[in-house]
Amino acid sequence: MSLELEPFWMPFTHNRMFKKSPRLIERGEGMYYQTSDGHSVLDAISGLWCSNAGHRHPKIVQAVKDQLDELDFTAPFQSGHPKAFMLAEAIKEVSPVGLNHVFLTSSGSEACDTALKIALAYHHSTGEVQRTRFVGREKGYHGVGFGGISVGGIDANKKAFKASLLPGTLHLPHTHNLSKMAFSKGQPVWGDHLADNLEALVDANGSETIAGVIVEPMQGSAGVIVPPLGYLKKLRSICDAHQILLIFDEVITGFGRLGEWFAADRFGVIPDMIIFAKGVTSGVVPLGGVIVRDSIYNEIMVGPSHLVEFFHGYTNSGHPLACAAGISAINVYESEGLLAKSRKLEIELEEAIHSLRDEAHVVDIRNIGMAAAIEFETRNNQTSMRAMEIFQYCFDHGVMVRYTGDIIAIGPALVCDETEIEVIIETIRSAIRAVA
Numbered sequence: 001m002s003l004e005l006e007p008f009w010m011p012f013t014h015n016r017m018f019k020k021s022p023r024l025i026e027r028g029e030g031m032y033y034q035t036s037d038g039h040s041v042l043d044a045i046s047g048l049w050c051s052n053a054g055h056r057h058p059k060i061v062q063a064v065k066d067q068l069d070e071l072d073f074t075a076p077f078q079s080g081h082p083k084a085f086m087l088a089e090a091i092k093e094v095s096p097v098g099l100n101h102v103f104l105t106s107s108g109s110e111a112c113d114t115a116l117k118i119a120l121a122y123h124h125s126t127g128e129v130q131r132t133r134f135v136g137r138e139k140g141y142h143g144v145g146f147g148g149i150s151v152g153g154i155d156a157n158k159k160a161f162k163a164s165l166l167p168g169t170l171h172l173p174h175t176h177n178l179s180k181m182a183f184s185k186g187q188p189v190w191g192d193h194l195a196d197n198l199e200a201l202v203d204a205n206g207s208e209t210i211a212g213v214i215v216e217p218m219q220g221s222a223g224v225i226v227p228p229l230g231y232l233k234k235l236r237s238i239c240d241a242h243q244i245l246l247i248f249d250e251v252i253t254g255f256g257r258l259g260e261w262f263a264a265d266r267f268g269v270i271p272d273m274i275i276f277a278k279g280v281t282s283g284v285v286p287l288g289g290v291i292v293r294d295s296i297y298n299e300i301m302v303g304p305s306h307l308v309e310f311f312h313g314y315t316n317s318g319h320p321l322a323c324a325a326g327i328s329a330i331n332v333y334e335s336e337g338l339l340a341k342s343r344k345l346e347i348e349l350e351e352a353i354h355s356l357r358d359e360a361h362v363v364d365i366r367n368i369g370m371a372a373a374i375e376f377e378t379r380n381n382q383t384s385m386r387a388m389e390i391f392q393y394c395f396d397h398g399v400m401v402r403y404t405g406d407i408i409a410i411g412p413a414l415v416c417d418e419t420e421i422e423v424i425i426e427t428i429r430s431a432i433r434a435v436a
């Protein structure tokens, strides 16, 4: 059967170019994909920062199959099924102290918009109805809903939609500065003062107008931008001083990517809400959500008890298959010690990737947990060309990386081994040498 490529409008893809020369993956297992033409490809990016336990982990797959034999679907409004409650309990158990309530969605984008709405509902309930502004950050990515692109800071994602964004949204400067922090290992020592810009935004706009601050603790989509030492702590204390909610978007960093359940644990800063998706099921079934501080939940649980407290939810909030996958994935991370394992692998990954420092056109290498990036000089004002060619070379030579702008990002699954890290890095090295 010949495959018709035209009807599928691919997301975040140059459709016309891709369809001339498609890369089609047909199977996956552990660290590896198999392409339609039978090649094995080492997945250095966990799908898309999702498959933290590797592809088709047998226990997670079995849990989903078992769930299909039990219950396919039931409405999440005004009825429920046990696995949704069990999943929320399992997430609560691994969440920072004080964050004990979980709202479920099917994606990170839905989860981001949900968190923004929870923040507004909270302030509405406390009577501070004028707190409607959000503060995001340049280069931030919070999915593609209207809320998410409003607080997000990637211009290309907003350009065509500028007229319809949330009003009053403000942005902190990003923390990426090559002259001050290139080739940092882990957290850069320079840059915590950039958090003071939040104080300036508060002064200029009035703290009483600001509902929440939303940041990715580590900016993933912008190319693994690691927070400077002390930066997140400063954001936390400025938010505390002005009763502003702090929201961490942990869609990439959650569920083990930084060697802890959450970046909040890694950086020792507890936000008021944590947004998650991707790794919660190891990518096996789409699932996302928001973990919410008790005081926020309790503030919204008011009024006559026969009335809906929060007018928000999705048909698939807590889909049985997603819940079964999530419960099983959390169990796998725990029982196989994957977080601790990845803390050891992080050392190997750091050493290996920084060995590319002297290769041509490399202007920065950065890493934390099982996430790392290499940034290249832009060639002839053609942003992305060099990284795209390196990406293609790697794929043709059996390694899947990710590129964004002039950056190659990698995020291997927590189940990978040292040999696989070496293959990934040496393939990237050959690619840099092959691509002018």
Ligand SMILES: Cc1ncc(COP(=O)(O)O)c(C=O)c1O
Pocket: 106, 107, 108, 109, 110, 112, 141, 142, 143, 144, 216, 220, 221, 249, 250, 251, 252, 277, 278, 288
């Ligand atoms: C930090 C962050 N937030 C939100 C999202 C959106 O998630 P989804 O693509 O599942 O909607 C992503 C996706 O990469 C992300 O990295």
